[in-house]
Amino acid sequence: MKVPPRIGDSPTTIRSLVGDNIVLPCEAVGVPIPVVMWSRGGEKYPAQDERFEQLQQGSLSIRNAKEGDSGKYLCIAVSEAGSESKTLWLEVNDPPRITNYLPSELVQPLNSFLMIPCEAEGSPRPNVEWFKGSTPVKQFQNGYTITTDGSLIISSLQPGDNGVYTCRVSNQWGNDSQSTSVDTQVRPHIVGENTEREAETTTAMQGDTIRLECNVTDAHPPATISWYMDDRLITNPENAGLEVDFGGRLLTIPFIQNQDMAHYYCIASNSVGDTQKHFRVNVQEGPIINSLAWEEVTVMAGQDVSFDCNVRGTPLPRISWHFDDIPLASTNQRYNFHLDGSIDLRRVEVIDTGFYTCLAKNRAGTANRTIVLTVEVPPSINPSKDHFALPEGTDVILPCEADGVPIPEVTWEKDGIPLDMEGAQYQQLFLGSLRISPVQAVDAGEYVCTARNEAGEASKTVTLRVHIPPSVVPTIPRMTTARVNEDVILTCPITDARADLTAGRETTIT
Structure with a gap:
């Protein structure tokens, strides 16, 4: 008895993953035993592919399944008693996987364009998601764009974009992910960075301590700071009397001197680039007069005299001269002012005696020098009577009024012998005249008065005759x-x- 072929019950849809070994069931029974044949798309199977093998009971074995193996397969059981067919659907699914390689770190400069690829394969087509840390990256937010192929674009990198980015692909068969760290490199920025032409001016008094700040911000990787003085790298600050602190951010110039006045600048650099900040350090020195602060000068009337006032200071001090606290006018032709600060007085007179002060001023302070000028005049004796004839017993004043600067000292001689003024008979008056009271016969003779001071001397002879009554x-x-x-x-x-x-x-x- 013949029995038509019958194919056993089995699922009509077979789902598997790429790489699996699959068996498409098609076990047929009948009398006589039916012959089982397979076809796909009109082509007989197994094809010339070693991965395909028809088993003894009729099922089709597929080793190391590929996504291309998916499709409709037709199983036909044929015998003399008839035939039966069965259609099976094979779905070879591919778990998602990322096909490109992501380095562990992406280092990019500030404001650069960055595209992080995430090329994925899988069946069905995987869904692509991006995360920054654990936070999902949303399309078109915060400058992010996710392309159709899954790449993440950051159009202008900023320090806030630094972090770990993860691309995650998934479908119902699984998921895959890769992560990379984005490191945005930033050229150093110095607060107040400038050019040499725009140098920041710092002015200090001699002896002060100043600090030049090179405050670096936003540098990534960290910046290295170098200091220069007039284009010379400061390699040993201590040898130059300088101090560098806080990783180079602060340059200290203690007890500043004139030789420290210079152009200073700092350079902050990293692998991205560098920036500079320039300083112009000015040192102000109060006026210093390189002469005696107090000096006494004595000259003869009619002579010329010069007073020096050699001054140094920064900025260059302005010099003015004063006489008894009254400014001297440059229009006075008796005064000659020189560029070095000295002054000439022509043909000095007694009225020029007094205090001459050189006053030096600049923004850093003042200094002065005082010269006490004494104008001396040699003694002179006022003209007066020089012959006297008097009777004995009367009083007489022999005139000798002397002028001069300083006031002359007057002495008297009689017949070449100094007079003894200790007795009561002789009295020298205030201005130098000699009073004889009373006149005696022995007082007759030649009297010489001499007026002396530091400038010289003068003398006068007076003759005295004494008449005696018979x-x-x-x-x-x-x-x-x-x-x-x-x-x-x-x-x-x-x-x-x-x-x-x-x-x-x-x-x-x-």
Whole structure:
């Protein structure tokens, strides 16, 4: 008895994964035993592919399944008793996988364009998602764009874009992911960065301490800071009397001096680039006068005199001269002002005696120097009477009024011998004249007064004659006896031969 072929019940849809070994069931029974044949798309199977093998019971074995093996397969069982067919659907699914390689780190400069690829394969086509850390990256937000092939685009990298980015692909058969770290490199930025022409000016007083700041921000990788002084790299700050602190961010110049006045600049650099900040350091020095602060000068009237005022300082001090606190006018032709600060006085007079002050000023301070000028005048004796004839017993003043600067000292001599002023007879008056009281016969003679000071001396001769009144010598007897007709000589001696005899004394003759 013949029995028509019958194919056993089995699923009509077979699902598997790429790489699996698959068996498409088609076990047929019948009398006689049917012959089982396979076809796909009108072509007989197994084809010339070693992966396909028809089993003894009729099922079709597929080793290492591929996505291309998916499709409709027709199983036909044929015998003399008839035939039966069965259609099976094979789905060879491919779990998602990312086909491109992502490095562990992507280092890019600031503001650059970055595309992170995420090329995925899988069946069905996998869904692509991006995450920054654990936060999903959304299309067109925060500057992100996800292309149709799954790549992530960051149009202009910023430091805030740094982080770990993960591409995750998935379908119902699985998922795959790759991660990479985005490191945005930033050229160093210095607060207040500038050019040499725009250098920041710092002015300090000599002896002050100043600090130049090179505050670097946004540098990634971290910047290296170098300092320069007039284009020379400062390699050993200590040897130059400088201090560098906080990784180069601060340059300290302690106890600043004139030689520290220079062009300083810092350079902050990393692998992306560098930037600079320039400083112009000015050192101000208060005026210093390289002369005695107090000096006394003495000159003769009519001479010229010069006063120096050699000043240094930064900025260059302005010099002015004052006489007894009154500014000297450059229009006065008796004064000659020089560029080096000195001054000439022409043909000085007594009225020029006083205090001359050189006043030096700049923004850093003031200094002064004072010269005490004394103008000396040699002594002179005022013209006056130089011959005197007086009777004994009277008073006389021999004139000798002397002028000069300083006030002259007056001394007297008589007949070449200095007068002794300690007695009561001689008195030297304030201006130098000599008072003799009373005049005696011994006072007659030549008197010389001499006026002296530091500038010289002068003298004057005064002649004094003393008249003595006649007197009779008291030796004459009061009575003389003589004979009649005898000559008698009566003597009358007097003390001054120049006296008038009529002034003799009375004598009686008997």
